[in-house]
Amino acid sequence: MGVHVSELANIDRAAESLGDAAYREMKERIIRGVYRPGHKLTVRAVAQDLDVSTTPARDAINRLASEAALVYAGPKTVVVPVLDAKALQEITLIRLALEGLAAQQAAEHVVPEDVEALKILQKKINSALDAGLYADALWHNKEFHFAIYRLAQLPHLVTMIETLWLRIGPSLHNLYPEFAKERFGVHNHEVAMEALEDRDGASVRAAMENDIRDGYRRLKRACREKAILPVQ
Amino acid sequence: MGVHVSELANIDRAAESLGDAAYREMKERIIRGVYRPGHKLTVRAVAQDLDVSTTPARDAINRLASEAALVYAGPKTVVVPVLDAKALQEITLIRLALEGLAAQQAAEHVVPEDVEALKILQKKINSALDAGLYADALWHNKEFHFAIYRLAQLPHLVTMIETLWLRIGPSLHNLYPEFAKERFGVHNHEVAMEALEDRDGASVRAAMENDIRDGYRRLKRACREKAILPVQ
DNA sequence: TTTACAATTTTGTTGCAACAAAAATATCCG
DNA sequence: CGGATATTTTTGTTGCAACAAAATTGTAAA
Incomplete structure (x- = not known):
């Protein structure tokens, strides 16, 4: 070998x-x-x-x-899986439950430095969007979400959420730049960071759930308008 | 294609x-x-x-x-994993989120025949408990739960719940008959079946969540009283 | 040209031997 | 006897060849 x-x-x-x-x-x-x-x-x-x-x-x-x-x-x-409406809806339901839980629990352990790190990540998202680097924006968006979820200190939960992102991830790349152009989640992310500063778990959850729902609507619309055709 | x-x-x-x-x-x-x-x-x-x-x-x-x-x-x-208090708590949190969701969604699709099938499963649980066949009781209890969860018609969700049961399953067998003797979940199961007949999703969820919480308490107590020592 | 079918290639699976790291055991020296 | 070191055994990993099934291509007859 x-x-x-x-x-x-x-x-x-x-x-x-x-x-x-x-x-x-x-x-x-x-x-x-x-x-x-x-x-x-x-x-x-x-x-x-x-x-x-x-x-x-x-x-x-x-x-x-x-x-x-x-x-x-x-x-x-x-x-590589091709998302259809039914699978997208089911995974979104599960994401709301699991990521909502992680977001809420994050508020229990967050310290100010964590919020500073999140602000840096959000800046990276914005810069990538400005530069038209949509793949980078998606990547930094993922980093932002998981930086919050990891705060919950529930390793099993984070692993399970990762598998969910893995299932919808590939389809996202078929949708940008249309998908990314709308500045996904900027407002929701701001709200989440403010709620984290207040250690307000319910509001963190609400913000992240909104982010997931917004993404779901865009993704569903994009799927309708532009059939995602498998390659090869 | x-x-x-x-x-x-x-x-x-x-x-x-x-x-x-x-x-x-x-x-x-x-x-x-x-x-x-x-x-x-x-x-x-x-x-x-x-x-x-x-x-x-x-x-x-x-x-x-x-x-x-x-x-x-x-x-x-x-x-084979040895359950500690922290892991048990985390998995219970995730179970509440996921099985709660499945239980609630089950009410959307349930038909009377499904409830009849559940009643038969509950009878099997009771018979096994009467006969002191605790391993069988655990098995039928699992069947009862998943019969409900499958009603939600969310295959990804059911698969994820299965992996959670796989993680705590082995430790259950170290705890009966003490664990099973208390007639786990009989009341909660009855409530769940009645709620399913009414197609009342919120109540089905509440009943199953109660069942999970009751099990968690017993499991935690049993872990404290009787250290689960790894074999070999 | 089209269709049915045979030949060929592609591909996942399976068993196995070689290898390296870890664990267990034996050995030796104080 | 005790502890450190050498030796042997155990064990997961890796590469690979053989095999069967599936997909592809080639071929010939209608």
Whole structure:
């Protein structure tokens, strides 16, 4: 078995197995929109992409499929999921419950420094929108949300929310710039930060729930106007 | 042509692979308490138990670990999770959010035949308790809960709830018969069924939330009184 | 041209051996 | 005997070849 150059990037991850690294890399690519909805993934193609053998590639694909970040489209075909209205609605319902809970609990542990960090993240979102870098804006938006959710100090909950974002993430990239142009969530984010400063859990929850609902409406509208066609 | 996520339930997947079968079998054993909390699982031991090679055994272990149904207790050791107070509290919080949502939505789709089926399940719970078959009572209790949750017709949600039950399941078996003796949930279940007959979502949710909270209290108390020591 | 069917290629799965890291055991020296 | 060190065993990981099933391509007859 060969030693790979990827060790240059992360020295301290020597303990991580190739399968775990492949999983992380694939997850990142899915979230960042490298693989578009409908894209078919094969063990050997992924292995070649990541420069590993079939075993770690298969490990990564299976793990992502078991989290529903990838879905089975046939007996021997795994694809990046294509969101339809029904799935979008269900995932939004679950997101409201879980992210609402995380947002509310965040108020229990927040300290002023956390809000400062959030303000910096919000600035990054705004800058990315100004520059038209919509993929970056989406990324920073994700960072903003999870910075809040992590404050709740409920690791299981954060992990579960991540799997939900993984399921809708790919479809977001088919929708910008139309989606991002409307300055998603700026107001809701401001309200959430103010509520965090007041340690007002109910208001934090309300703000984040509004953000999720606003995103849902835009996404639903965009899905109607512009059919999301799978690639390949 | 891409496949939409909600269609996945309708697509019957081809013959089950050995890895999937191993996963199912291991999951069943964990839920039924064959492997107790703290039990260490090795690839080769599982392979021998299930009479398959190491590859499907490793697939099953990795998948269960990625769902947190098994946890890493060291660099090279996967064990059945031992519940501590903090984890129990967090999972209960998430259960309240998710199972509450499922219970409420169940009222939107319930038909009288569903309630009849629930009454039969409740009878099975009572019979098992009468006979002192506590493991059976736990099993039927699980069936009762999920029969309600499935009514919500939200497959993603049901899957997520299942992973939560998988995390606390093993520890339940360390607690009965003390745990089961108190006739868990009989009253709450009755209330839930009446609310379902009235299609009163808020009341179904309240009943199931009460059931979860009652279980949580008993579990917490039992954990305090009787330390759950890992086996081996 | 179209359709049915055979040949070929692609692809996921499975078992297994080699390897390295960790754990367990044995050994030796004070 | 005690503790440190060397040795052996256990164990997860990785790469790979063989296999069967599915998808694709090629081919020929109508």
